Amino acid sequence: MNLNKVSVDDINVAGKKVLVRCDFNVPLKEGVITNDNRITAALPTIKKLIEQGGKVILCSHLGKPKNGPEEKFSLAPVAVRLSELLGQDVVFANDDEVVGENAKKAVAEMKDGDVVLLQNTRFRKEETKNLEPFSSELASLAEVFVMDAFGSAHRAHCSTAGVTEHIKDTAVGYLMQKEIAFLGNAVEEPVRPFVAILGGAKVADKLNVINNLLEKCDTLIIGGGMAYTFIKAQGGSVGTSLVDDTKIDYCLEMINKAKEMGKELLLPVDAMTVKDFPDPIDAPIEVTPCAANEIPADIMGLDIGPKTQELYANAVKNAKTVVWNGPMGVFENPSLAEGTIAVAKALAETEATTIIGGGDSAAAVINLGFADKMSHISTGGGASLEYLEGKVLPGVAVIANK
Numbered sequence: 001m002n003l004n005k006v007s008v009d010d011i012n013v014a015g016k017k018v019l020v021r022c023d024f025n026v027p028l029k030e031g032v033i034t035n036d037n038r039i040t041a042a043l044p045t046i047k048k049l050i051e052q053g054g055k056v057i058l059c060s061h062l063g064k065p066k067n068g069p070e071e072k073f074s075l076a077p078v079a080v081r082l083s084e085l086l087g088q089d090v091v092f093a094n095d096d097e098v099v100g101e102n103a104k105k106a107v108a109e110m111k112d113g114d115v116v117l118l119q120n121t122r123f124r125k126e127e128t129k130n131l132e133p134f135s136s137e138l139a140s141l142a143e144v145f146v147m148d149a150f151g152s153a154h155r156a157h158c159s160t161a162g163v164t165e166h167i168k169d170t171a172v173g174y175l176m177q178k179e180i181a182f183l184g185n186a187v188e189e190p191v192r193p194f195v196a197i198l199g200g201a202k203v204a205d206k207l208n209v210i211n212n213l214l215e216k217c218d219t220l221i222i223g224g225g226m227a228y229t230f231i232k233a234q235g236g237s238v239g240t241s242l243v244d245d246t247k248i249d250y251c252l253e254m255i256n257k258a259k260e261m262g263k264e265l266l267l268p269v270d271a272m273t274v275k276d277f278p279d280p281i282d283a284p285i286e287v288t289p290c291a292a293n294e295i296p297a298d299i300m301g302l303d304i305g306p307k308t309q310e311l312y313a314n315a316v317k318n319a320k321t322v323v324w325n326g327p328m329g330v331f332e333n334p335s336l337a338e339g340t341i342a343v344a345k346a347l348a349e350t351e352a353t354t355i356i357g358g359g360d361s362a363a364a365v366i367n368l369g370f371a372d373k374m375s376h377i378s379t380g381g382g383a384s385l386e387y388l389e390g391k392v393l394p395g396v397a398v399i400a401n402k
């Protein structure tokens, strides 16, 4: 799918100050970056702007500071990692005001091809509310705005949307283009059969994704905690498994919609079950059939069972496009990760275009060492989910059309 937005290939930033919104919201442990995927994913756009001779001013949020600046959410470690990856000095404009005296001075001293990283945009309380004066202050630093933070594009914040009220010269970066090309192609022009796999805890979090993907795909696979509300909706017993009784009607509606549309809707036929989870966490795990009334009242389903793993792997085998979002079980506990691992393996082995929609499933695929076997691993969990819901992302909408 071609994104009909001005891109970094359509602009010339030589000698100009360019503000680039990146997603440097990386995991940190005691000040050390534990996964720099989001930084490496931002490099192509940054390098392109440097090569053109732009003055490259980067900004991002990191974590969720509540009341202004907090040292543990400083972007300082990102500046260091970026310098290493780019092979050139990245000046960190440490500034509690984000666009205060330090930042202005650092920008004023820039030469063509220089890179400055601003402090965490969420150190300003206006950021998440998309309020002034932060948007205009950010905009005052640059003549061009490039949006490349896919992971933040579902939020209309000062640095993802408000800033474009003041800078008219806007473009999307390569990461945005790539994310939307993969996710957009899958949803709008999928090579069929198109299999969508959804997991995770709650049905309520994924209502619109289920509905939208059901319309677009050929086979919809449901796993994780949300499967039990579907099983209960079909009249099955679920014991003490996670269920949302307020969503039974919704699940029935989806089951009927799938039938009417001639779509295949796959639900677990067996589950890894435990009594008294999570106390003890290493409770004995059993395999229990779950397609009908087979889960006893005091038993909880916490992962898909071996027959379901096989069923789902077979569905993926003949697919041409697969989108996956959400784990198949409580995969944080290694003894309940088998289902998620089985799906990751099936995706690694299929010839299909495989797209991993960020978040837990992306982490699972990366940690299992399957990253290079996937066609695309999204850098945005929430953003990819909203995209799969069919929503227009605010951070995309604000960028100029071609």
Ligand code: AMP
Pocket (backbone or CB within 6 Å): 199, 200, 201, 202, 205, 223, 224, 225, 226, 242, 301, 302, 303, 325, 326, 327, 328, 329, 330, 331, 332, 359, 360
């Ligand atoms: P989400 O954020 O909606 O993608 O959900 C991810 C969470 O769902 C993970 O923390 C899993 O532990 C949890 N999860 C997956 N399967 C189950 C299950 N059968 N019961 C309870 N929680 C689950």
